[in-house]
Amino acid sequence: MKGMKRTLAVVLSTGMVLSLAACGSSGSGSGQASPENSSAAETTEAAAESAAGVSSDSGEKTKIVISYYLADDNQVAVRHKYLDDPLAEAFPNDDIEIKMYTDRQSLQIEVAGGGGPDILDLDGPTDVAEFAKANRVLPLDDYAEQYGWAGMFYDWAYDSCFYDGKLYSLPTSFEGMVIYYNMDVFEKEGWEKPKTKEELEALCKTARDAGYIPIAFGNSDYQGAVDWLYSTFTSCYGGGVSAVKEALAGDGHYTDDGIRESFEIMDTWWDNGWLGDNASQSVTTTDMVAFFTEGRAPMMIDGTWASSQLLATYPDCNWDSEMMPDDGVNGQILPFATGGGYAINAASENADEAAKILNWIFTSSDRHYASINEASYQPYPLKDFDITKLEGMDSKLYDQYKLLMDAQTNNQIGYCSWTFYPSDMRVYMNENVDGLFLKTLSLDDFLSECDGYLQKAKEEGTVPTLP
Numbered sequence: 001m002k003g004m005k006r007t008l009a010v011v012l013s014t015g016m017v018l019s020l021a022a023c024g025s026s027g028s029g030s031g032q033a034s035p036e037n038s039s040a041a042e043t044t045e046a047a048a049e050s051a052a053g054v055s056s057d058s059g060e061k062t063k064i065v066i067s068y069y070l071a072d073d074n075q076v077a078v079r080h081k082y083l084d085d086p087l088a089e090a091f092p093n094d095d096i097e098i099k100m101y102t103d104r105q106s107l108q109i110e111v112a113g114g115g116g117p118d119i120l121d122l123d124g125p126t127d128v129a130e131f132a133k134a135n136r137v138l139p140l141d142d143y144a145e146q147y148g149w150a151g152m153f154y155d156w157a158y159d160s161c162f163y164d165g166k167l168y169s170l171p172t173s174f175e176g177m178v179i180y181y182n183m184d185v186f187e188k189e190g191w192e193k194p195k196t197k198e199e200l201e202a203l204c205k206t207a208r209d210a211g212y213i214p215i216a217f218g219n220s221d222y223q224g225a226v227d228w229l230y231s232t233f234t235s236c237y238g239g240g241v242s243a244v245k246e247a248l249a250g251d252g253h254y255t256d257d258g259i260r261e262s263f264e265i266m267d268t269w270w271d272n273g274w275l276g277d278n279a280s281q282s283v284t285t286t287d288m289v290a291f292f293t294e295g296r297a298p299m300m301i302d303g304t305w306a307s308s309q310l311l312a313t314y315p316d317c318n319w320d321s322e323m324m325p326d327d328g329v330n331g332q333i334l335p336f337a338t339g340g341g342y343a344i345n346a347a348s349e350n351a352d353e354a355a356k357i358l359n360w361i362f363t364s365s366d367r368h369y370a371s372i373n374e375a376s377y378q379p380y381p382l383k384d385f386d387i388t389k390l391e392g393m394d395s396k397l398y399d400q401y402k403l404l405m406d407a408q409t410n411n412q413i414g415y416c417s418w419t420f421y422p423s424d425m426r427v428y429m430n431e432n433v434d435g436l437f438l439k440t441l442s443l444d445d446f447l448s449e450c451d452g453y454l455q456k457a458k459e460e461g462t463v464p465t466l467p
Contacts, residue, residue, distance in 0.1 A: 061095040062353050065117035067107055068100055074312075082371035083361075090360055094353065111136050111345060118348040119358065121172070121340060125160045125464050126423040128169040128341045137343040139166040143355040152362060154408065156467035157338050157381035160419050164462055169341030170358060173378035175304045176404055177232045177335040177416060179325075183318045185212070185298040193320070197237065197327040204274040207298055215269075216297035217276035218283025224430035225285055227417040229266060229275065231335045232301055232324060235414025238262025240330030244415050247454065249466045254425075254451040255444075263436070263443055270437045275301075281434055293317040304400050305339065308376035311394060321400060323412070334407040336467070337416030339378055372401075379404075413467050420464050422457035425450055 068079075079098065087096050099117055101107045110116035111131065120137065122128050131137040144150055144167050150158060157171040181193055189210070194200040204214035219225035234244050239258015246252035247259060269275050276283055283291070292300040293314040300306075301324075310317055323332040342361070344354045362380055371377040373393045379385055379401060387405055390398055407413060417426045429450055435441030457463045 061093055062350050063095045063097070064091075064119070064350055064353055064357060065097045065099050066119040066357075067117040067121050068098055069121070078371075078375045082367055082375060082377070086364065086367050087357070087360075090364070091357065094357075096357070111347070114347050116345050116347065118345055118350055118354045120343045120345055122169065122343055124338050124340050124418045125163070125169065126418050126421060126426050128161070128343050129163045129423040129462065129464075131343060132163045132166075132168045136346050137168050138346050138348075138351055139168060140170070140344065140355070141167050143359075147355070147359045149359075149362075152382055152384075154381045154383055156336065156408075156413065156465075159465035159467075160338055161341060162465060164460075169343040170362065171338035171340070171381050172342055173339030174381040174404060175337050175339045175378060175416075176407065177228060177235075177301065177303055177337075177414075178321045178323060178400070178403070179215075180292060180300040180302055180306070180310075180319055180321045182292055182295055182298050182300075183320055185295045189298075191298070193322070194325045196325050200325045201269075204269070204272070204299075208273055213277040213291060213297040214274040214299060215276070216288045216292040216300040217280045218285055218288035218291075219280055219434075220282050221284040221286070223434065226433035227426065227430050228301060228303060230263070230429065230433060231337075231414070231416040231418075233266040234259060234262045235335040235416075236262075236324040236330060236333045237265050237327050240327075241333055241414050242330075245466055247451075248415070248420065248463055254454050255447045260443065260447060263447070267436055267443065280437070289314075293319075303337075304404065305378060307397055307400055308378075311376060311397070319396070321396070321403075323403065323407070331412065333412050333414040334403065335414035335416045336404075336407070337419040338381065415466065420466055422453060422463050425453035425457065428453055 084096075084098055104123070107116060107120070111120070112134075120131070122131065128137065140149075149167075149170065152158075153171060154174070157174055161167055161169045161171055185191075186193065191203060191206075194203050207214040217225075217229065235241050238261030239256065240262070243252070243256060243258030243262070247254045247256060266275075270278065270280075276288070288297075288300065289302070289306065289309065291297045293310065304321075307321065310319055323334050326332045342358055344351050344358075348354055362382065365384075368377075368380060369389045372379055373390060376394070376397055385405075387398075387401055390401060415421075417429065421429075432441055432446060432449070436443060436446055454463070
């Protein structure tokens, strides 16, 4: 999952690099890291040269730069095996550089200054929309027709990449929100996994009384992690997906009773100490996972991206994951999202080659399956994705991927904000949900403000397409 700052729109629209150079950054909650050779403070001149394909040591080769998030040594080594080296082999006449960014703000500043990488690895449709508003990324419709992209991707993922009627990105993965269970704690306490919302609420009370943090949560390092919660609660409880769809794509409002009820449920759980023990504003997302794996919290609401982190960092943790328990009204729902979006920088002088590389990334299937099997990469949302080719991989990951596939087949798709909400609305929500928890903001005022952003987006025709 991905993060964004309100300052993004300001940076992109004004290009005032110096005045914003000291602004904070936002990071990704998603588990798909990459990058190497960091240059967070590259000058605008150097960035422009990079975008223009100028390279002192590349000879006659076409220079293409691809942005990625910060990664540790192990992740870089894995990326070399499954992306860098295969790219170099597939495009011998190109000088392809994978450029790592220590924070999103550095990329924003470069792009705002007219430079930056040719291919931008962005945080998903809501992030891409901010770049599109400022004319910093190219419409991809002609390339889509050339390469047949519309027929390659799941419709829900592909359609979410449109902004104002034009295609601006391609979805890099698909993911969803699930509930994780620490099975060692469950076995120790003699608990059964809850099948219904009522059973889950009863278990939260039992766990709280026993001295546990019922459901691990923290967002002190990334305020926007609250969208993992509200995306889950609005999709699964209260009015559920039908209420959200009516508000986002129909004649409804975000102040409607069904949505209000889902926020009331979430707020009550927080008040009860069931979500992060009333201390999420002082707990990092890293601490959140640690609390879960250490057994201080028997449950955790997190994205499917967390599974690879659990396997790599906490191999001894005995965990399981499922869709949120059924509330008896909405059925079991899996809130869906694209994990990110590849866009082409409007300043790139090699856009045709960048599009060719993007097409290769999504059509080099043997490489892609190997990266999922051997390195726990998340699948691309491709229609021809064959889950049987993952048999033999870690069983927990396989079960999660099957859960994602089955949810699509059975129409159990919910709506994660970073894919399906208007960008301004989502930014406001991420900055103000903590106000609901801390009682500095009323639910009436919060929902009314959200609806204001939503109705404006409806008038402008910029609400993302829902499945």
